[in-house]
Amino acid sequence: MSILDNRPGLAHEVGQVAEVAGYLWQKGWAERNGGNITVNITEHIDDAIRAMPAISEPKPIGMTLPNIKGCYFYCKGTNKRMRDLARWPMDNGSVIRILDDCAHYEIIADKPVAPTSELPSHLAVHNYLIGKGSNYKASVHTHPIELVALSHCKKYLEKDVASRLLWSMIPETKAFCPRGLGIIPYKLPSSNELAEATIKELGDYDVTLWEKHGVFAVDTDVMAAFDQIDVLNKSALIYIQARNMGFEPDGMSDEQMREMTVAFNLPK
Numbered sequence: 001m002s003i004l005d006n007r008p009g010l011a012h013e014v015g016q017v018a019e020v021a022g023y024l025w026q027k028g029w030a031e032r033n034g035g036n037i038t039v040n041i042t043e044h045i046d047d048a049i050r051a052m053p054a055i056s057e058p059k060p061i062g063m064t065l066p067n068i069k070g071c072y073f074y075c076k077g078t079n080k081r082m083r084d085l086a087r088w089p090m091d092n093g094s095v096i097r098i099l100d101d102c103a104h105y106e107i108i109a110d111k112p113v114a115p116t117s118e119l120p121s122h123l124a125v126h127n128y129l130i131g132k133g134s135n136y137k138a139s140v141h142t143h144p145i146e147l148v149a150l151s152h153c154k155k156y157l158e159k160d161v162a163s164r165l166l167w168s169m170i171p172e173t174k175a176f177c178p179r180g181l182g183i184i185p186y187k188l189p190s191s192n193e194l195a196e197a198t199i200k201e202l203g204d205y206d207v208t209l210w211e212k213h214g215v216f217a218v219d220t221d222v223m224a225a226f227d228q229i230d231v232l233n234k235s236a237l238i239y240i241q242a243r244n245m246g247f248e249p250d251g252m253s254d255e256q257m258r259e260m261t262v263a264f265n266l267p268k
Contacts, residue, residue, distance in 0.1 A: 002090055003049065003109035010044040013221070014074055014089050020226045021076070022086035024142050030082035035142040035214070038115075038122035039222055041095070042071045043137075054097070054106035062120045063192070064103045065127035071098045072108075073126070075115035098123075121195035125218060128199045138222040143214040144229055146236035147181075151211045157183050162209065168251030169235035171260055176231045178266040182208040189213060207232060
């Protein structure tokens with residue numbers, strides 16, 4: 001028996017995670033056990049699930065996060081591969097419950113798969129999103145090749161320089177990623193400092209670029225978060241391909257992008 005049985009809403013959410021995990025692997029963005037996905041699934045939790053006993057001891061989050069008290073999350077497992085999660089999501093991920101002290105969690109299904117080592121960062125982001133009244137439920141961290149390559153050049157780490165470049169490569173980027181790309185200077189992976197910097201940038205951006213590491217995106221569901229990363233990386237690929245062809249691409253002009261902003265009623 002699986003927690004997903006006879007629960008179509010929950011099964012759909014986990015199925016989307018599995019689908020996105022497959023895309024991340026196919027694109028070469030999820031080498032070995034690289035990347036993480038965490039989804040707030042509380043809206044799909046029924047009384048029977050709430051009554052389920054834990055299959056792990058309470059585990060410390062490492063911080064107190066009051067806004068996620070009693071919430072449930074599906075999380076990719078630590079040291080698990082995206083390509084395996086795509087095929088067997090409940091063998092390579094787990095459902096966790098946040099305890100009433102807001103500082104511990106326990107695994108409730110299907111197997112005692114320890115969540116990602118970056119769980120504190122992900123949960124801190126979800127705590128922030130709930131606190132600001134956001135309807136965003138999913139967080140995705142992955143290693144898109146072309147965006148990470150841009151992060152090795154200092155000029156693209158200046159505020160909004162990469163956003164301006166990526167928006168200019170193809171109109172859809174401005175339309176589908178109107179908040180652009182936040183930049184976070186290199187910090188130790190899985191550290192509280194990285195989590196804090198990410199939360200700060202998420203006040204202005206839905207997608208953040210971690211220097212020399214990867215990206216972190218949030219959205220209403222895991223597919224929407226993936227789409228934002230995919231669109232931004234497509235623009236980075238267009239730019240790099242043009243450079244490889246021996247020229248600096250012109251990009252859309254400021255006037256053309258202002259026209260896009262008005263036509264699609266985008267944030268200025």
